[in-house]
Amino acid sequence: MDLAEARALFSPDPGWLNTASYGLPPSTAWTQLQAALDEWRHGRVSWEGWGESTARARTAFARLVHAAEEDVTTGAQVSQLVAQLAASVPDGTVVLAPEEDFTSLLFPWLAQRHRGVVVRTAPAAGLAAAITPEVDVVAFSLVQSASGAVADAAAVVAAAQAAGASTVVDATQAVGWLPVDARRYDALVAGGYKWQLSPRGTAFLVTTAQLRSRVVPSQAGWWAGEDPFGSYYGPPLRLARDARRLDLSPAWFSWVGAAPALELLASVGVDAVHDWNVGLANRFLDGLGLAPGDSAIVSVDVPGAQERLAAAGVRAAVRGGRLRASFHLYTTQADVDLAVEALTS
Template identity: 60%
Template structure:
């Protein structure tokens, strides 16, 4: 599907520049969710039909990040997917993390301090050089939440491999607009309610086979069984042999809405979405006299920006003392110009 054709499936009120906080659903997602809720309200159907959306979502995510479906697990939040990796770090291990990292990808490592796991934080622009022979794992966001900085993914991976360190990536602020190969890392986690435009309660993780062998699925339930439908009662333990053994039993309605959004993104292609999103972001930057960038998320320091945008009906966010604007495929030139008029008047 062409991007222009897909854009007709959204109907945002003018001025929404805050996808980095939450994304907006296409008509196909909204309609699927309303139908499921209507069925739920009157008990019209069984749950198995809703659960089919979980498999569709898993497959669409795998296609977006270039990973085998068997290496993708589903969950509820990015931190929940990181937890078994953090818990598996041996005592005395060292984890290197950018110092401004969103705490979803920081707290899971810090809480392991009582077991002797050390966390060393460094400036993002020093991350590559900070990976050394003492590093056991490097964790970072592919795109930083605060200001949209895109991490040097390939260089971080190369440095980590040179020192036999694991690579864990939080791609929550990247997946959906930035093409990348998840299989370069050992693990990639994504909360889907932002650029993947799903409801809250949907998250995906790529877990490399070699890493999975070192992890214990502490949240295992019937849904993590080799055959979930024969895993309702009693022993023995019979978990899936692939990444599904780390699945959390899904929030049905969230996945019902997630599947159409992910499938639409996969059909349009993230390369086309990236070109469009970054183009709008650069229109915004150049309109403020700033150089162009390479991200769909930008942060600007303009006096009283928050109040000026609010008066104009523009919804953005404030992060680290700056106004953060984010642009996705349903954003328009008119949205950008509305924000520019408010900030330059």
Template identity: 50%
Template structure:
């Protein structure tokens, strides 16, 4: 019996990116692997020559769906594809009954929250509570709890186990956004009724590649609002009406793919599906915690770090002047460490940050 290939390490992944110093912003947008850049160029070249192979385009989607399924521990039949997280969360919001209550973390990313707020006209109410209090906030009558596993603003990790247990006691749907976690934090999507994930951050795919996972028991609750030929039981046999037969599994929720993005997604997703994600977590968190301890701050155990900044963005400007790519978020400066980063990136950031973070903090 053949032995399984060893899982890829962060060092293996590091070598698949073009060397780039100071990119501490995976939480905004990941860097593309060299293989992704080649795949995108090949796709555009074939398009320009009039030689685009649509069967190959379909295979890019099939391979990407399968790779994502392996990464998050579900069957490919439980995975739907889309373009953006908010589009997929919108399917869940539209499925809730009039007057439903939804619980979300205060300050979560709006792609998780706005789709539910948009249904206020039919009585859907949204309660905002601190992410640490989500489990306690779920009560009889709560229809759904929706949250990002890792918070975009500051990298706090929600207690998914406690939230899941509380939701199960009252029959509430669990809707989890994996956009800021899949790729660096080990994830088991089968623990949630529904997950969504945009793959252009930690999974380093082109923007326009997103996934939804759904438990078979929850699939019937979701109306395929975006149903088109790509959601058909037979994709290429579903191009014309008048009769509709959708796929029996999660593919019935598919949004027709933007082909170039999926060509670039294949090498990225297949690489992460073959990676030791726990090793990636240790690598990323070790770098983030090294930054914090270098600033005399307590480690936080997340790949995402939020630090105080003044209204002028002094700390962020100092980082940018030192050659660091970061983001201003939630009144602070946000840094995110991933597989292309190393200790030199931490030292560069520390040199820039020390005088400014301490001045703001104290």
């Protein structure tokens, strides 16, 4: 499917520039979700068909981030997945993270303070230089939520490897528009409800087999079993041999909506989406007389921006006292020009 065909599957009201808060579903996802809800309402079917959507979503996500399916765990939220990693590191582990990073990545590590886990912070732009030999884990976002700044991942990974530290990357604001290769990191986590166009309550974790062997499956239930349908009752513990051992039992309808959305992105290709999104972001910056950037998320300081955009029917966000606008494959040039006109007139 090409970009134009994909864009035809959306019907946003004009002026939606806030995908960094939540993404909009393609008609394929909306239709399949409504059908499942109608089945639920009337009790027409058993649940197994809804559950199969999780496997479809796992397959499509693996394609998006160049991962093997057996390395992909499904969950509900970034913090829920990171918490399993944080709870499994040894006492006294030293974690380094950007001081301005989103708390869903930071809080799980900070919550381990009672057993001596130390969290150090540094500005995101200087993270690589702050990695010292005593650092055990480097946790950072590929794209910063508030500013849209894209991390110098290559520099951070190189410095972490030199120090013998593991890397845990939050790609929530990246997967779906920015080319991402999960194989570069020890762990990559991403929430699905933004750039992946999925319902809230969907998230993924990609881990290496080596890191995964050290993670305690503290949230394991029947769905994490080697044979979920043979794991309903009783001991012994019989978990999946791959990343499914860390799976959380799926919220069915969230995954019914996620599968077609992720399949659409995988079909179109992230490179095409990236070029469209960054092109619109730079059209916006140019309209404000600012230099172009490399992100689909733009942070600008314009007095009264939120009120001026709201009066024009444009929906964006304010983060850190600055206007945050974000552009995805359903955004139009008219949306961009509407926002520019509101901010410059």
